Amino acid sequence: MKKYDHKKIEKYWQNTWEENGVYHAKNPKNSVKKEKYYSLIEFPYPSGDGLHVGHPRPYIGMDVISRKRRMQGYNVLYPIGWDAFGLPTENYAIKTGKDPRIVTKKNTDTFRQQIQSLGVSFDWSREINTTDPKYYKWTQWIFLQFLKKGLAYKAKMNINWCPKDKIGLANEEVINGACERCGTPVEKREKEQWMLAITKYAERLDKDLDTVDYLPKIKLGQRNWIGKSEGLIFSARVKDTDMIIETFNAHFEACYADTFFAIAPDHPLLPKLLEGVREKEAVLKKSEEIVKKRLKFGDDYKDIDGIFTGRYAVDPLGNGDLPIWVASFALKDYGTGIVKCSAHDERDFAFAKKFNIPLKEVIIPKLIDQSNPPRPNKKTVERTAIQAIVTDPKTKKVLMLKWKKFPWTTFITGGVQGNEDKVIAAKREILEETGYKNVKFIKHLGGPIESHFFANHKDENRKAIFYGMIFELENEEKKEIPDEEKEAHEQGNTVEWMTWEELEKDKNLKCSEYFIYKERFFDKTKPVLNGVLLEPLEFKGREISEVRKDIADWLVKKGFAKKKTIFKLRDWVFSRQRYWGEPIPVIDCGKCGLVPVPEKDLPVELPKVKNYQPTDSGESPLANISKWVNVKCPKCKGIASRETDTMPNWAGSSWYYLRYTDVNNKKSFADKKNLKYWTPVDWYNGGNEHTTLHLLYSRFWHKFLYDLKLVPTIEPYMKRTSHGMILGEGGVKMSKSLGNVINPNEIVKTYGADTLRVYEMFMGPFDQAVAWSDEAIIGPRRFLEKVWSIGGKVSDKKSSTSSSQLLHKTIKKVSEDIEAMRFNTAISSLMILVTEMQKANNVSRKDFKIFLQILSPFAPHITEELWKVLGEKKSINLSVWPSFDAKLIKDEEVTIVVQVNGKVRAQFRAEAQITEAEAVKTAEQLPEIAKWIEGKEKRFIFIPRKIVNIVVQP
């Protein structure tokens, strides 16, 4: 047999497949197969740098899925196209003066050639390009539908403005206050912008996630971005006015601790609220100052600032009149713009501390001593107790007890008797346990702490309500305590002065409250966020983490509040002041206002321009072409001008998967029959970077089209997964500037497309980032060479039972692994099989052909070639995916491991059905085992088919 020459076979098969249309999806009227399968990858942005080895990873991954589906009898649609509008091409055009159309053509040609050389089974007859007027005609058409329904509107907006790119940015394109693309700090500018009312769909975008199969982290990303928050609205009467203010609170569990209100400095109600207040001017001035700073610094503005309005509102829960403050952290666009604030919120707490606003606590921390947790079968005794931290002002040391009977180090601690004053109780305990007579009470360490632990000395579980307090030693005077008395009090503990550092290092420190006390001791107080409630009394003792729903229902039932759901999601800023995008098809008429371009006049084509530079006024370069801008109004035929803004990059990609079903349609964006047949997309794989925005935007467009009865499903994608990036060698991102970009062309030339494909699927888990290695790629190449050489020595003799067994186990594993995108382990099992076949004296033609089939999704060229060599006429892609024989994958004989006290000491082979009694007997009689168990009391644990564990006393 000839040598394995990838160059010859790969080109040949790629051409043959394309000529025969093997991968062309059949539209419903032509398809004989009933079941369709739509697999989708994110269509690439054809950058000038060409493809690097990272790009094809998702294409190959979904190609493996698609190829398997074809063999499983599905009519598969696996398309590709170009998301070609966008900044890099435009910036290149600005720099070089070249027409973006020509640049795009050149780039897509390069990308196409590169992708085709990998043998990905794309249906090239359905290639689309978002910059093709025949395509963007429909992007514009969909925009007009938004306009018709009132979901596209113009609004004066403070937009994020990148002074370098001279472009307005959506919030999502601003990263840490800087432009996502160029890193220039973003400024705020007021401008008329086109908006899409995505917020109208917020609820459905959140709720319908329940109906799709996305990876959990992807759903989470969507949910975080939508930011659904279910909270309560409280209404409060403002004293000395006839105003009622409403607050929105999502964390209302501790609402009985609320002691003030916070209103946004730019809140529309603020001026009215201040009417008749003496300090009105000062408050307004301060508010303005905050608003200005916020505008200037954007997301970086984090100052805690504010001012008292002079007004009070009546707490609806009956906790008196609470002051209303203007606060920098209150946002007018979130909720009602007014919040009810308490000690149990970080920002509220910090604000209150800064302005000395009184606080009230209704949550006490709950601690479970992990080193000494409550035991399930012991009774629980509740105690009120003190913990006294006695310090010596001279040495700064703390007085500690070292217990005699247990390895414990504790503060002075003891129970409060009856109605005893807690300070007196503490002094009493100090005297009894240490003998010190003269200590001075300094202060309480915050509120109580609920502590749960097992009290060894009493053999019972304790729920102790501890009150921490600090004392200072006044002098060394001690009361002599007779030894008998010490013993009677169970107290022969030794007393030791320790520094805080020594304390912390002490492994026997038994105070789980320690860290809270330490915080409070040094006055670095933090708000208490978790624990158990004191108020309202109906919920006393309940834990914050589990009380939310009940307390909300209770507050609503009592008439104190009403429920309200709000979202973080904001409407989508949809215009860009750039050239290389879809023109927004609207005409501005002095008489008629904003008039949509009539549908028959679509597409509004991008005119050619000489200069791609945006204008300094921030308008798009299109504004300079008066011939294009000046048109007649479609309604009144009067003088009018075109909208010069274009759409963002996200527009064309929001519906492209629909166009694939019917790429040449001139009457609609896609024929309904085709949509009904092909949608929804069955499996969509893409990058992590697009799991929030692109996915959300296209789901929004899809739902909108669904409401217009233009698409048949409520969701566009049934299943969504994501892949990890391929990094450069050493784990850094591949980039031109670092010079570590690997071009797949080189690899295909040297090793072949199949090797590249197998390597990319083998190098690591598909969803995780992996570093490229020039060295490791040789492994997959050797593997394919072995496959080739076995192909030359198959015979018509039957394979041995054991090799058939391995084959069938591999069929099962590969079939399952592909479904879960565990491509790396699928290939690993194929490698094991190949090694076995290589060693075998005989490989049957029948078995080898099955092997070729399960390898073919990964390495389509070599398997197709060998398939033909073995006498098959039809493409291996059209053969039927093999199923495994359930009888063959079940082992009849297994290895049973023998452990003694959990350590492996021996093993033996046995029938899979071996009973416990037989297994134990066999195990005991093994010579390696005897010395471990002789003459000892034994106990056996038997796990069928796996383990006999012999437990003996050591």
Place this chain on the structure above:
RNA sequence: GCCCGGAUGGCGGAAUUGGUAUACGCGCACGACUUAAAAUCGUGUCUCGCAAGGGAUGUGGGUUCGACUCCCACUCCGGGCACCA
């Protein structure tokens, strides 16, 4: 700060439901073939120990007959969000 994800040989990474840790690949070492080299094939390759044995899955504890896997605390790395009440 909050929310996710992760940490296993020299390297990329395996390990069903808690049941032989290190599959598969790379690299490395030795051997065969060769005048020689490359390629290929074979053997070995966590670690300490002559051995019997012991120790290892980021660290420290816990649960269990048995823990990479479950629980608690922590360290480091990656990603997302970040005044969102």
